[in-house]
Amino acid sequence: MYCPFCRLPDSRVIDSRSTDDGTSIRRRRQCAHCQRRFTTLETYSLLVVKRSGVTEPFSRTKIVSSVRKACQGRPITEDMLDRLGQQVEENLRAAGSAQLSTHDVGLAVLEPLSELDPVAYMRFASVYRAFESLTDFENAIAELRAKCGQAVD
Numbered sequence: 001m002y003c004p005f006c007r008l009p010d011s012r013v014i015d016s017r018s019t020d021d022g023t024s025i026r027r028r029r030q031c032a033h034c035q036r037r038f039t040t041l042e043t044y045s046l047l048v049v050k051r052s053g054v055t056e057p058f059s060r061t062k063i064v065s066s067v068r069k070a071c072q073g074r075p076i077t078e079d080m081l082d083r084l085g086q087q088v089e090e091n092l093r094a095a096g097s098a099q100l101s102t103h104d105v106g107l108a109v110l111e112p113l114s115e116l117d118p119v120a121y122m123r124f125a126s127v128y129r130a131f132e133s134l135t136d137f138e139n140a141i142a143e144l145r146a147k148c149g150q151a152v153d
């Protein structure tokens, strides 16, 4: 990998340790040319198995763009979406499985999204959980109210 300072490709590892949660390894590297130091993070790739059986790499960008659609017209900033994407990925990694279904990913989105915005949550849940009737919406609203312990406008 290229040195981020001088762009030359030679560096050596001078220190290597697990992160606190144990899901990745942080390596301290020193460039052989300019001698400057930088850190790399090594972690396993998350794979998502789609309903069709096709496997693809987990993409935080994809999660964020599907949540962004559900957030249209809501007071949600790009920063909030980024944080949600990060939280979803962290939760999935913390669960410790390298291979996930689209169902696992959807579930991991619902939890933080319910805290972010109830309307966006309902939109996302209605697609993800394939709501077919008003009763499905009523049940989901009841769950959300119970979870928040407060009225949802």
Ligand SMILES: [Zn+2]
Binding pocket: 003, 004, 005, 006, 007, 008, 031, 032, 033, 034, 035, 036
């Ligand atoms: Zn360098």
